[in-house]
Amino acid sequence: MPPSPSSAGAGAASPSPSPSASASASDPTPSWWESVSQARSRILALSSILPPPASHDVAALADSDRPARALLRSPAAYAALSDALRAGGGAGDPACHWLYDTLLSADADLRLAALAFLPLLAALYLRRLPPQLPSSLSGFEAVLLAVYSSEAKNRQGKPVLVQVPDLSVPSLYHTPASTPSSKSPRRHQPPLIPPPQATPVVGVLSPPLELQAAVKSTKRAGIIGVAFEAYYSKISQMPAASKVDACNAAAVWAGQYCKCRFELDEKELEEEEGDSLGSVSPMSSEAENGKELVEELARMRIYGDRSGRNCREDYDKEARVPLPWELLQPVMRVLGHCLLAPLNPVEVRDAAAGAVRVVYARACHDLVPQAILASRSLVELDMSARKAAKEAAAVASGAIVAAGTDGSTALSSRPSSKPNTPSKQRKPDTLLVSK
Incomplete structure (x- = not known):
């Protein structure tokens, strides 16, 4: 059974969570001042459960205009609470107690600040589960059940459905109307038979949720999957460190750090080198493009060396977990956002790029068609995006070099006529100012 918020870390946390929980139960929409006071x-x-160097930085966030939003965007607070979670996880863990009360x-904004630690908490929970007793992880389970219960309450016993049109039935745009020609004599044409109506195919994206009192072994993947669905619904507001932890958790759970995870990258490199250099081997070629892609692939091998062999084999074998579709599906949606969202920083996209390749290798070894299709699509989208970025950078660098040949140091919006023709000084722009 998960610990109650009163039993988990009762002596470490301040007595303020209990009145906030009662206020949230009585008033579901608090005013601005109540939200600020709660935050x-x-x-x-x-700050009272963190060590002194980090406690002062976290306590200073309470003086901001929007304390909850400042807590969500603070890298120091995220790093400090992450270290506390790595050292805890039991029933009396004050960090889990704080997350549980904050989720309620x-x-x-406070719920978002607590939800940002979900990927790290799930990764720590699944990693420590086999060797340790379940009682030592009841703090993690309480937080996971809090997120699951909130999602079950919001869905009200209804499944999450997705409607896909029936592709076997031609649409109106695929059956054009045959109009008579003006030159040919007018003939009697039979009336056009409208195409049959396409009935949408309803798919179950997530089944109805049942309330769970404990994290059972048969329901564990579903509970964590629902928690990742809640995380994905708010992922656009999550900090970059939380997204990196989500990508690293997916990669560690897959645990397939073999050379075949770069199969698609090397195949594309072979095709490019075959078009430009003939039959030269891409991995042994000294061409500039080949070396750049090889260096990029080696940089993306976060958990291994350049030979493709994993340098942390013991850790990855312990952290490798079964990946049923109910857990992998929301994880793939999170990886898709981290990989393709334009506002994500470089470290998030690189972490997602390495994670989807590890998941692709795991899906190929396990022969899971859904996982192969999803992960391969993300890998190909990442390759096309990186290729387009390289081409854009090459065009920009070429334009800078071309603009610098006539002695100028900046890009010019007007093309120069001849290199030997002296350029005239441009008159200063005269602005009309009303007196």
């Missing part, structure tokens, strides 16, 4: 109390409760808060 300040939660931040002060967090009525403030949306």
Whole structure:
């Protein structure tokens, strides 16, 4: 059974969570001042369970205009609470107690600040599960059940459906109407038979949720998958460190750090080198493009060396877990956002690129068609995006070099006529100013 918020870390946290929980139960939509006061109390409760160097930085966030949003965007607070979670996880863990009470808060920004630690918490939970007793991980299970119960309450016993049109039935745009020619004599034409109506195919994206009192072994993947669905619904507001932890968790869970995860990259490199250099081997070629892609692939091998062999084999074997589709499907959606969202920083996209390749190798070894299709699509999208970025950078660098041949140091919007023709000085622009 998961620990209650009163039993988990009762002596370490400040007494402020209990009035906030009662206020959230009585008033589901608190006012602005109540939200600020709740956020300040939660931040002060967090600073009381952190070591002194980080506690002062976290406590200073309570003085901002929007404390919950400042807590969500603070790298120091995320790093400090992450270290506390790595050292805890039991029933009396104050960090899990703080996350549990914060998830029950009525403030949306506070719930986002707690939900940002979900990928790290799930990764730590699944990694420690085989060697340790379940009682030592009841703090992690309480947080996971809190997210699961909130999602079950929001869905009200209904499944999440997706409608896909029936592709076997031609649409109106695929059956054009045959109009009579003006030169040919007018003939009697039979009336056009409208195409049959396409009935949408309804697919179950997520089944109805049942309330769970404990994290059972048969329901564990489903509970974590629902938690990742809740995380994905708010992923655009999550900090970059949380997204990197989500990508690293997916890669570690897959655990397939073999050479075949770069199969698609090397195949594309062979095709490019075959078109430009004939039958030269891409991995042994000294061409500039080949070396750049090989260096990029080696940089993306976060958990291995350049030979493709994993340098952390013991850790990855322990962290490798079964990946049923109910867990892998929301994880793939998270990886897709981290890989393709334009506002993500470079470290998030690189972590997602390495993770989808590891998942692709795991899916190929396990022969899971759905996982192969999803992961291969993401890998190909990543390759096309990187190729387009390289071409754009090459065009930009060529334009800079071309603009610098006539002695100028900046790009010019007007093309120069001849290199030997002296350029005239441009008159200063005269702005019309009303007196």
